[in-house]
Amino acid sequence: MSAATTGTEAEAQTPPGLLTAKTVVITGAGRGIGRDMARAMALSGATVVVADVDLGSAQETAGLLPGTGHLGVACDVTSEESVSALADAATEAAGGIDVWVNNAGITRDRVMRKMSVEDFTAVLQVHVLGAWLGTRAASARMRERGGGSIVNMSSISGKVGNPGQTNYSAAKAGIVGLTKAAAKEVARHGVRVNAIQPGLIDTDMTRAMPPDVLQEKIGEVPLGRIGTVRDVAHAALFLASDLSAYITGTVIEVSGGRHI
Ligand SMILES: NC(=O)c1ccc[n+]([C@@H]2O[C@H](COP(=O)([O-])OP(=O)(O)OC[C@H]3O[C@@H](n4cnc5c(N)ncnc54)[C@H](O)[C@@H]3O)[C@@H](O)[C@H]2O)c1
Numbered sequence: 001m002s003a004a005t006t007g008t009e010a011e012a013q014t015p016p017g018l019l020t021a022k023t024v025v026i027t028g029a030g031r032g033i034g035r036d037m038a039r040a041m042a043l044s045g046a047t048v049v050v051a052d053v054d055l056g057s058a059q060e061t062a063g064l065l066p067g068t069g070h071l072g073v074a075c076d077v078t079s080e081e082s083v084s085a086l087a088d089a090a091t092e093a094a095g096g097i098d099v100w101v102n103n104a105g106i107t108r109d110r111v112m113r114k115m116s117v118e119d120f121t122a123v124l125q126v127h128v129l130g131a132w133l134g135t136r137a138a139s140a141r142m143r144e145r146g147g148g149s150i151v152n153m154s155s156i157s158g159k160v161g162n163p164g165q166t167n168y169s170a171a172k173a174g175i176v177g178l179t180k181a182a183a184k185e186v187a188r189h190g191v192r193v194n195a196i197q198p199g200l201i202d203t204d205m206t207r208a209m210p211p212d213v214l215q216e217k218i219g220e221v222p223l224g225r226i227g228t229v230r231d232v233a234h235a236a237l238f239l240a241s242d243l244s245a246y247i248t249g250t251v252i253e254v255s256g257g258r259h260i
Pocket of ligand 1: 028032057156202205
């Protein structure tokens with residue numbers, strides 16, 4: 001967990017009240033960016049349904065959130081039944097879904113010469129099929145209530161392409177197309193669909209990089225620092241809230257200006 005996850009400075013920057021009386025579902029929120037997003041949304045007043053393929057981590061996250069009524073639920077985003085059950089559980093427990101974040105993700109990095117078809121399809125399944133199933137289930141429920149906000153986690157990797165990530169870059173670019181097409185389909189029902197493309201973010205993944213490689217990459221960031229999980233969570237909070245009421249089908253880059 002990064003310093004920003006628990007740091008009082010980042011906590012103080014999270015605006016209270018933006019999501020009062022709103023119910024938010026976040027997939028893959030058992031750890032990492034999703035967990036911090038759950039915390040930021042809860043700090044801003046939301047009831048959060050924390051979903052993860054790992055039930056224990058989902059329940060742990062839900063238990064750590066400020067406020068009451070949060071729920072930890074098992075959900076495999078690649079399963080139609082599982083995603084549908086998550087939408088039902090959230091509707092039943094909280095009376096309806098206002099915000100749904102498709103955040104669950106995996107990587108299977110390898111150069112193409114060594115990448116198997118299984119490595120390729122596993123990544124496409126979790127990101128593209130997972131986001132599609134989530135967007136479909138959430139928008140169906142939201143349109144019944146007159147609106148809602150869906151946030152999809154893409155990546156700068158889907159914009160510029162990364163060697164060793166042909167599967168992940170394809171999936172993250174696919175999420176952008178899915179976001180724009182879905183936004184056009186459901187706008188007339190008051191449902192907004194947007195995407196976030198994080199860049200270099202302080203997570204377990206970047207902490208595992210050799211320090212010199214990490215420093216070189218940070219040197220390419222115009223704002224001169226690595227991003228925090230809370231930087232990403234705040235973009236999600238903005239897209240989730242009514243502050244972004246006139247914004248749909250867009251992609252917000254949370255990259256400190258790298259790769260613009
Ligand atoms: N970490 C970064 O720097 C970075 C940068 C750009 C984009 N992203 C994207 O942000 C999202 C979160 O990344 P992270 O770094 O927090 O990842 P992470 O690996 O720390 O967490 C991902 C979570 O998703 C869950 N998950 C995996 N497969 C699942 C499935 N089939 N169903 C439900 N849950 C599943 C995992 O159990 C885990 O809790 C991902 O979509 C990732 O691609 C991350």
